[in-house]
Amino acid sequence: MLFPFSAAPLEPVRPAPEPVRPALARILPPPRKPCQRHKNGVITSAGLCARDLLFALFMPQPVQPFARNPAGSRFECRHPHRLKRRKYRGVGEYRANMIFCARMAAAKRTNLLVSPEPDGLITTPIGRWALDKYRLVSLYSRLFSTGMKNKWPNRVYIDLCAGSGFSQIEGTGQLCYGSPLLAMSVPHPFNRYILCERDEDSLNALHQRVHRLFPTREVRFVLGQHDEKIREVAKEIPQGNSVLSFCFIDPFDLSIKFSTIRYLSKYRLDFLLVLMLNAYAHRNVKAYTSITNHKIDDFLGLPDWRQRWQAEEKNGTPFARFLAETFSKQMETLGHLAVPFHKMKLIRSDTNLPLYRLALFSKNQLAYKYWEEVLKYSTDQSSLF
Numbered sequence: 001m002l003f004p005f006s007a008a009p010l011e012p013v014r015p016a017p018e019p020v021r022p023a024l025a026r027i028l029p030p031p032r033k034p035c036q037r038h039k040n041g042v043i044t045s046a047g048l049c050a051r052d053l054l055f056a057l058f059m060p061q062p063v064q065p066f067a068r069n070p071a072g073s074r075f076e077c078r079h080p081h082r083l084k085r086r087k088y089r090g091v092g093e094y095r096a097n098m099i100f101c102a103r104m105a106a107a108k109r110t111n112l113l114v115s116p117e118p119d120g121l122i123t124t125p126i127g128r129w130a131l132d133k134y135r136l137v138s139l140y141s142r143l144f145s146t147g148m149k150n151k152w153p154n155r156v157y158i159d160l161c162a163g164s165g166f167s168q169i170e171g172t173g174q175l176c177y178g179s180p181l182l183a184m185s186v187p188h189p190f191n192r193y194i195l196c197e198r199d200e201d202s203l204n205a206l207h208q209r210v211h212r213l214f215p216t217r218e219v220r221f222v223l224g225q226h227d228e229k230i231r232e233v234a235k236e237i238p239q240g241n242s243v244l245s246f247c248f249i250d251p252f253d254l255s256i257k258f259s260t261i262r263y264l265s266k267y268r269l270d271f272l273l274v275l276m277l278n279a280y281a282h283r284n285v286k287a288y289t290s291i292t293n294h295k296i297d298d299f300l301g302l303p304d305w306r307q308r309w310q311a312e313e314k315n316g317t318p319f320a321r322f323l324a325e326t327f328s329k330q331m332e333t334l335g336h337l338a339v340p341f342h343k344m345k346l347i348r349s350d351t352n353l354p355l356y357r358l359a360l361f362s363k364n365q366l367a368y369k370y371w372e373e374v375l376k377y378s379t380d381q382s383s384l385f
């Protein structure tokens, strides 16, 4: 990968001063191979450069690659992650992008899953494919909490289907942190965690684990069905303009009601939803379309969806896609930006069957920038760690 600068010939980047280097070395993961940055003024290897440029950012004086192109008011380089040639308005924007890239590179090298020791408490059973979901949720939580920490003094993590804290892969004894504990493990924790769970035993286990493993986190626990307890959940969101929340909703089926999402949308909040479209919806088309079944009415918040489905069915649209696209349009009515079907990450089973989709909804473009990066990091690792 080559990242040529169109600027004047580059001077070598001087190493960061001695007192800074060891501190940075502790924060940043080690480079994977020896640095080959300066080959005829051309930068090579994205991960290495992100690391080295971060070192360079801490230098007392700006180094040549950050200086403006003397020939013009802008300078060009390739964005290490997007691999797109783009122009930066100035040194500040370029630096901000390099920090973002360094953060992405570091997050991708970090093991996003955590394997705890058994503690004798109840666990949540999961399929092995759920590890993919955990990696993506963990990476997004990291990007969100770190990226927003200087913009929003109060960041809140909401989990409406929190589980027990530890998940166990079915058929194995392997344990891993569930979504709430992954969100508590991020480098820049949220200011508050609001965790809702309908199963009392699971919530008790979660409570004990949080107090043992993350005693300093500020956590509110809500017992009950999220649709019924949504006002209680919302009351725990701090008041004021400085609050930005991230809400993860991970039910077993399509049981989330649109009215619940509408209620929460009054707050500044991004949603990440597990849409159980393929595993459940596809199998249950007949049951769901029956006039006496109100599951999809509640999920979409649209009583007339059956007429729309009849029209789409004639065009050959699969039921799962119809639901996803109609849901996305409904989210747009709440002010969220449009999310095309292909941006909803498909999670497959071990046997490659489509199971469900992870969809992000936000009113802010920056959230989608993070989600884009998360989508690029879709892993094909099938082993736990």
Ligand SMILES: C[S@@+](CC[C@H](N)C(=O)[O-])C[C@H]1O[C@@H](n2cnc3c(N)ncnc32)[C@H](O)[C@@H]1O
Residues within 6 Å of the ligand: 124, 159, 160, 161, 162, 163, 164, 165, 167, 177, 178, 179, 180, 196, 197, 198, 199, 202, 224, 225, 226, 227, 250, 251, 252, 255
């Ligand atoms: C698929 S598990 C996910 C657990 C957790 N998000 C994780 O990733 O580890 C679903 C959890 O949501 C809970 N749940 C399902 N429907 C719920 C509802 N309507 N209200 C509250 N909790 C619910 C279940 O009891 C279960 O613990």
